[in-house]
Amino acid sequence: MKIALLGYGKMGKIIEKIAMDRKHEIVLKIDQDNISDLTADNLQKADVAIEFSTPHTALTNITECLNAGVPVVVGTTGWHDSLPAIKQRCENEGLAFIYGTNFSVGVNIFFHVNKMLAKIMNGYSYYDVQVEEIHHTQKLDSPSGTAITIAEGIIDNLDAKKQWINVLTAEGLEGTDNATADELLIESYRIDSVPGTHTVIYDSEVDSIEFKHTAHNRNGFALGAVMAAEWIQNKKGFYSVEDMFDFTLNNK
Ligand SMILES: NC(=O)c1ccc[n+]([C@@H]2O[C@H](COP(=O)([O-])OP(=O)(O)OC[C@H]3O[C@@H](n4cnc5c(N)ncnc54)[C@H](O)[C@@H]3O)[C@@H](O)[C@H]2O)c1
Numbered sequence: 632m633k634i635a636l637l638g639y640g641k642m643g644k645i646i647e648k649i650a651m652d653r654k655h656e657i658v659l660k661i662d663q664d665n666i667s668d669l670t671a672d673n674l675q676k677a678d679v680a681i682e683f684s685t686p687h688t689a690l691t692n693i694t695e696c697l698n699a700g701v702p703v704v705v706g707t708t709g710w711h712d713s714l715p716a717i718k719q720r721c722e723n724e725g726l727a728f729i730y731g732t733n734f735s736v737g738v739n740i741f742f743h744v745n746k747m748l749a750k751i752m753n754g755y756s757y758y759d760v761q762v763e764e765i766h767h768t769q770k771l772d773s774p775s776g777t778a779i780t781i782a783e784g785i786i787d788n789l790d791a792k793k794q795w796i797n798v799l800t801a802e803g804l805e806g807t808d809n810a811t812a813d814e815l816l817i818e819s820y821r822i823d824s825v826p827g828t829h830t831v832i833y834d835s836e837v838d839s840i841e842f843k844h845t846a847h848n849r850n851g852f853a854l855g856a857v858m859a860a861e862w863i864q865n866k867k868g869f870y871s872v873e874d875m876f877d878f879t880l881n882n883k
Pocket residue numbers: 637638639640641642643661662663666683684685686688692705706707708709731732733734735852853
């Protein structure tokens with residue numbers, strides 16, 4: 632498979648290595664110094680594009696891929712207000728697009744179990760719930776896209792919570808919890824060199840239940856993005872990373 636990499640930062644470099652290990656070829660690399668190379672002609676040399684740039688540049692890059700008719704995998708977070716417009720274009724024009732706030736297999740298992748847990752907790756209203764996320768200090772968006780997906784999974788399945796609010800809390804300080812009963816607090820911490828930790832905490836007077844995912848490095852995100860590129864290359868339509876996985880319980 633021939634791949635165009637849009638964004639050659641921390642993630643782009645790991646994706647390149649994993650893609651080459653899986654015998655794919657990188658035919659285009661775009662970063663801020665060579666944006667003028669992002670042309671339809673250059674993009675069309677690739678079977679699929681993988682976009683991991685910045686919240687401010689992702690939409691322009693995605694639009695270039697769609698204009699060129701090249702399937703695109705998008706990992707960049709912090710621009711998702713534009714998803715409905717992209718969905719409409721994919722449906723109207725038969726284009727291929729897959730996005731995910733987190734491409735790691737482990738996190739997608741976490742997303743699934745998080746929804747099941749929220750459903751169970753409807754029966755136990757004396758627990759309150761909050762989400763905590765920790766990322767490296769260079770992260771541009773807050774809360775993390777992954778934390779938003781976790782919060783949406785809770786809100787869609789736990790009757791008591793209607794919307795999320797976010798508090799960005801300095802290292803070493805306790806977060807201030809001004810959430811009302813129907814608001815789900817997402818507490819964000821920025822600590823040097825943490826690739827990503829997310830915890831869902833159900834707390835009551837008698838005990839706490841903590842459900843946690845810790846990324847040890849960025850390889851899981853990158854492998855998932857390359858798997859998404861392999862998965863989408865001959866498809867058409869608008870997909871989220873959850874469409875790639877089947878976590879049906881089959882008692883095997
Ligand atoms: N979905 C996931 O699984 C997942 C996992 C990790 C990170 N992310 C997200 O991916 C994005 C990138 O993360 P990162 O850690 O590689 O960040 P990074 O800051 O290391 O890399 C971003 C790169 O984009 C480049 N860039 C700037 N303008 C550009 C443009 N117009 N076109 C192309 N590239 C441009 C920057 O120069 C930089 O090299 C972030 O939004 C991050 O939150 C998603």
